[in-house]
Structure formats: structure tokens, C-alpha cells
Amino acid sequence: MPAPAGPTVASPHDAADRTPAPLAGGTRGPEALRPLLGTVLDALHEGAATRSGPLPAGGPEAVTARVRARAAPALPETGTGAHEALHTLVGALAEGAADPAHPHCAAHLHCPPLALAAAADLAAAALNPSLDSWDQAPAATALEALTTRALAALAYPRRPDPDALVTTGGTESNQLALLLARETAREPAGETAREAAGRATRPLRILCGANAHHSIHRAAWLLGLPAPLTLPTPTGTLDPALVHQALTDPATTNTPTLVIATAGTTDTGRIDPLPAIATLCRTHHARLHIDASYGGPLLFSDTLRPALNGLDHAHTIALDLHKLGWQPVAAGLLAVPDSTALHPLAHHADYLNAPDDTHAGLPDLLGRSLRTTRRPDILKIAVTLRALGRRGLGDLVERVCTTARHFADLIDAHPGFDLYAPPTLSTVLFRPTPTDDPTTAQLRRTLLHHGHAVLGRTTTPEGLWLKATLLNPHTTPDDLRTLLTHVEGQVRR
């Protein structure tokens, strides 16, 4: 192997120095990080100040041109050094961000992270534990076990041994829920191997509403399962009468079935009638998955928790703290009522969980994810739970729900706008009156193009609506009035 061909004279570029660039870990990492973080914070501030609004003006072409002008070539032959690279690229990212911390950035389930959670996440990056084996993450393994079980107990308060897996978000949680259902259908508990072999020819049937997240359909495709049977949801929630009809369809008797309910839909924030659906599933021996990616954090609030009654009857629950949990992405979870429900995920790789190592007491982590290398996203979650406590988180959830009601009231009182309905969670659908769908869609794009507001879109049987998903606990009534004025300004043009 030839020796590295470094230059013999001092270079202004740290990449060309004879000493490799400093590492983030060890006792010397913090001192290496400190000045670099200073550069990052300065660039974040400059970028946000330059942008001034919730997103950059000019639309995709203009933003792409500005990023390319600063960032190309992406792989130069010789480096520009750490500070230049951080200043340039973090600055470009901040200037060109749709920043959820801005009160007029309210399109999606895309939350503004708490500073304390982002700060915690730095430690995960610096230490780089990987949760595929204990010898890559000794303390992270213990912290994850403690924290996931506390969150699982919040979802399943009456179970002795609930558990939860950490995922990349609601989409992966839904995927895992379908996978567990597929595997359980293949080998139901108590069935003999011969019976199970017979079963395997009958694939899992999935029932969901048209209000279910698109990831349910994509997961079925990924897993090689038949496309879900999708029940119409004109009111925005699953109709128990239709679920009953599907579960009692004589053509599918004895077909293992998974029902998907949603607690907080992406489009309207509504919650399916969980107790009624849970009862139907129990009666007809169907498995139940509840996608509570959005609504799950109502569990933190004493006043809002009753809206989730019935949740703990689910076989699996998707949760996601990068929505109503103010975490940087990723912070998904899949909760189960008992840790044994995760057994279908057990997996073996001799270099990570050799039987003699497991027997000697080294924790076997491979069955806790479909990923191998896995970042400890639990750290930022654990810091947030400890810093705010259940009540502190409940307070944030209540604040954004209050903000949504306030925005709905403003719209309702405004003669130029129609309100879809009072909000269930923190999603408000509205539109100018009169309008038509192409005009509403164009209005949204115009607001994006000018950098004035980031609003989403939802189609209901009544047509297309603008969607405000209010996730910022700092948003004030004044912010909401200004947001509505921006929309109004484009309507009048």
C-alpha cells in the first residue's frame, strides 16, 4: 500500500494537511466540534435571516439554481476545508429551507424540532453508537430499552410487558405492522405446523379506509401481499358498518385479516371510531393495527387522552414523535402489547448475535429492527421526555390543538373563506369562497412561489382544500391572522 501522497508544504486546506481531519468522538472530539458548531450556528442564523420567510422565493428552478451555484462541484478533487464547507452548505440549506419553526410553514406533519432535541441528536452523531449489537452501543442499548418500554406503557397501560421498536417514522411502523401480521397469519399461535403450511397458501387480507396513510398500500406491495381492500370514507373516518360488512363477507371466512384504523389522519386529523372497530375485530378474530403516527401523543395530555380510548386494543400501534413530539426526523415507534409479539422479527447473523455470545449474556438486538446499523434516535426522545416530563409534552400538544381551534375560528368568522370542519387535532382545512379546485391548487403554489406560506392540500368529496397542519407551539394569534392575510392577498389578485 503506498504512503499517502500529502503535499510537503503547509496548505490552507485542512483536507490536505498531514494530520487527518479530527474525529467527533473520544476526549478530544468535543474540542474539535466546538469551533465547527460555531460555524454551523452562524450559517444557520445567516441563512434564516436571508430567507426571512417560511421558505425561499422563486420556486424549484430558482432554488435549485442558487444551491448549484454554491454547492457545485459536489465532489471536488481537492477539499475546501471544514469551515468553508460547513459555512457554504449549511448556509445554502438554511437559506433554502421550508423552516417549520416559521409560523407560516404549516403544510405537513413536519414539526419544528425543540432545540434540546436537536442538541441531543448531536451526541448521537458524535458517538455514533449502532444498535445492531451490544458491543457497538452498550449504554444506548440500555437507554433504548428503558425509554421504549416507558412509551409502550403509555400506549398499553394495562399490560405487564408492552414493548416498542424504534423506526424511521410512521411509514416503517406501518410496514412492520403488516409484516408482523403476515408472519402471524402464516403461523398462528397454537396451530400445528401442518395446519400452518395449509394456511400459508391463503395470504393475509388487509382492510383499510380510504383515509389510511398511503404507506399501508406501499407496504403491502413491498411485502408481496395482495392490495388492501379499501373502504370509502366520505366523512373522513372509517365506518364500522362497512368494516362489519367486510369482516362478515362469507367469501373470506377464515381468511386471516388485518384491519387498519387511523388515529389522526394525514388529510383531516380525524380519529377513526376506535372502540367500535376494536370490538368488531375482537368479535370476528381480525387483527387490528392502529396508525397513531399523528394522534398518539394525545396520550401525554390528561385532557386529550380520552380521544384515544380503544387504542390499547390494537395488536400494533404506530407512533411518531417527529410529528406531535417535536423531534428531528427520525423518531418513529411501533408499540406492541407484549414483547413476545416481536418474535417474528428474530434474525441471526453470526458476527452480531452468535448463540454462545447471546448465551453468555450479550443482548441480541437484531430482532429489534429490519435495519442492521442503526443510529440511537432514542437519545433525543429520552432527553425530551426527561426535560419536559409527561405534563410538559401534554402542554405542547394542547397548545397546538388550541392554536388550530383558534385558526378555525378566524376562518369561520371570515366571509371570504370556507372552513371544512372544526379541527379534531391540529389540522385545519379551508379555502376561499367561491373557488374551484384548479384555482385552489394554484393558490397554494403561488404562496409557495412567493415564499409567503407553506400550506398543504387535501381532497374531500367536497373538492380540494388548503390544509394547515399547525404543529408549532410558539405560533401566536397574530401569526395566524398574518397567515390568513397572506392567503387573502393572493385570492384578491
Add this chain to the structure above:
Amino acid sequence: MPAPAGPTVASPHDAADRTPAPLAGGTRGPEALRPLLGTVLDALHEGAATRSGPLPAGGPEAVTARVRARAAPALPETGTGAHEALHTLVGALAEGAADPAHPHCAAHLHCPPLALAAAADLAAAALNPSLDSWDQAPAATALEALTTRALAALAYPRRPDPDALVTTGGTESNQLALLLARETAREPAGETAREAAGRATRPLRILCGANAHHSIHRAAWLLGLPAPLTLPTPTGTLDPALVHQALTDPATTNTPTLVIATAGTTDTGRIDPLPAIATLCRTHHARLHIDASYGGPLLFSDTLRPALNGLDHAHTIALDLHKLGWQPVAAGLLAVPDSTALHPLAHHADYLNAPDDTHAGLPDLLGRSLRTTRRPDILKIAVTLRALGRRGLGDLVERVCTTARHFADLIDAHPGFDLYAPPTLSTVLFRPTPTDDPTTAQLRRTLLHHGHAVLGRTTTPEGLWLKATLLNPHTTPDDLRTLLTHVEGQVRR
């Protein structure tokens, strides 16, 4: 919705204050982050200083007890405030880390991140762009497109339009490679719908070596595909004669086949004979996936790149910059020779990529991942590529390969140790002589228990070996001698 019930007197806990905890974004985020990052850096330093070695002593029970003592309860009713929570939990994580920045932490493909990459990752957490729609990530979308194409061009230098997806690591890259192969087998280009319908009943056949990563097998299971046909690899690499035999098996003529080769195996770091395998695949119309999760970054080095000759004949290539790329997890990629190869991943969700929005020029991002919400892991990668340049990264790759050769020489010269073979990349297998498998396995666990060294394990036809995966470019010859002394010390006891 009731008003939040905040206390009427000042509280020492910021969670109970009337103002919600500060956000990381916006113009005020940087000032909120600055003191919190100070707490994080202090806790990282204290934790590393307390640990002193590469991992905490005492084994899983002791580490778990220490974490629980500090971190429980994971969800208190009332919060302890940001600084207390960060200091306690980051300190616990650092003290209980297996820190890859320590030169004696060398078990796995678990790299010590560069400080500049960890610093960049903070900006991703603070701004929280999500790459499932342009209006959540305007600049991040452009930066990802620019950077993934530059990396894809490194892997496919002779193609006009190569592309790459960002993944959570080699495991997800392999999963996507199998998924693309499954979908292409279902509807091969140029085949009529009727022919395709006939094909769908013949599932994809997967051929891999026993040296392939376990994620190939797990991905086949996940995707509902038959278990891969696994060819023996007693020498550590795939034998083209066996691949030829399997590809010409008359029983499987016309069965769509995917061959998996590895460029840098997890167990030994060896590279399969890529040109010979590529030729066989071309001759017999098989698809080829190369898992270059470990060895891919040899592309950065002028001197080492020739070891990857043949790589660009693959239909898909797994890369992973959280191995030989010094990134915090996650930094995986799946490269393809042409962006059209990604079409099977196209997916529609009206709230994210409505046809009229796409027609109006808003980029459609859903087909670039199976995730929905997706963190911009590209930022830290882009900052690293710009800061170090191709040559700077090549230098780091060459350094760790040189370190591995040096370690192998030390072992070879030592009468008390056997060396498996000279290293191909940066993996060195060795063991005391004489020994037996249970003794070698126990030796590894004893080193872990005392907190002296983190070494991995590999089984070959010759039995069990200790594995050192040397990924730290700062590791010195003295560090290697001390590491060997630690191992020797436990052998002698």
C-alpha cells in the same frame, strides 16, 4: 380545548414555564442551541474521560444498571429541564459508549465520524427538512440531487445519467436492490403485458455466496421472495465456476436471476472477482447487484480504485459512507447506472405529489425512497465531500488500509498469534496459537468485559478468529502494539 394549565409561580424547570421550550430553527434557534450544545460537549467530554477505555467495563448487566440508575424514570410526570436532561443522558451515553474514535474499538464496520460530519448533521436536525416533498425541503432536494449524482458518477464513470438513492445503510440498499430486481423480473423491459403476466408466476431466483451479507437473506424474506441459493465460499470469495454452474442449470433456464457479489465482505474484507462474475451475468442474462457497502470508497483513491474493476457492470451497487466514509449513521446509498432504473419505485400520494403539482414543476420525491418522511442525511455527506475533496477521502481510505497491513505484520511477526491472511481492505483476522473456538470466543468477551478492547469475530473453515476492523485514520502503530498487548494479556491469564 381547555387552556394549558401552567403554574402561576416561576419554576426552576423550564418545562413548566409558560413559554414553551425553544425551537431549533428560525433566526432564534441558533442562540437557543448555543448553550445547550455547550452542555452536550461538556457531557461528552466528561463521559469519555470517565470511561477512559474503548468501552465501559463490567459487561451488559453493570452498564444497564448504571444507565438505569441515572436515566429512570424515562417518562417522569414533571420535567427536569433541558440542561439537566442533556447533561445526565448524554453523559450516560458517552460514559457507556463503545467509542469508535478509541483506537481499541475495532470490532465492526462501525466508523468514528469526522467532527465536521457530525457538526453538519446538527444543521439537518435543527432545520428538519423532510425529503418526501419539495415544500418540506427546497434546498435539501437540490443538494441531494447534486450530491447523489456526483457519487453515482464515481461508481458509473462511463454512464451519462447515473443516479443514487440515499438509504439508512447497506441493509436498506440491498433490500432496494432485491426489490428493483423483483419488479424488473415481473415486467422486463420490452416484454408484452401478456408475456409479463406469464412471467409473474416465476419468482426471481437469487444467487449469492455464503460470504454475502445477512441482509440479502433477510431482504428476500421481507419481499416475499424464495430464499437465496447460497454458494459455498470456503476461500472467502465467490467462485465464478460455481456461479457459472448455477447460471447454466437446465432446471432454471429462463428463470429471472439476480446474482449478488460483494466488494468488501463483512467477515474478511475480501472482494469477489467482479470482472469474471460480471461477464457471466452478461453472458447468461442475469442481473447483477454488487454490495460495495464496505469497499466502495476505494473509488476515492487513485491507487486502490483498480481493486473495484468491474463494479460498473452491476445493475445496482450498494454503497455506505458510514463505514469507510467516516459519517455518522445513516449514510447509505444505492447507485444505479441510469435514473430510469428507479422507475419501479414510483409512488403516488395526493398530498405529496399530486399530478397537477408535478406538472407545475414541483419535484416528485416519493420514488426516491420507501420512507415517507426522510431526514437529509446527504448534508453531512456533501459537507464531507466538499471539505476533504476526493483526494482527502482517498487519503483516509489509504491510511486505514495501511494501518491494517501494519497490524497484520505485527501479528505475523508475533509467535503467540496466527494471522488468517494479509488484509484486502482494513479487516484483519487473527487468533492466539494454540487455541480452540470456545477459548477464542471467551477471549473476545473477556476483553469486552474488562473494557480493554472491542474486537469482532468471524468463522472460516479454519474455525473462529478474532476480527479487527480498522476504520480509524488516527490509529498509530503504538495503538496497534498496545491493542495486541491487551489481547496477549488475556491469553496469558
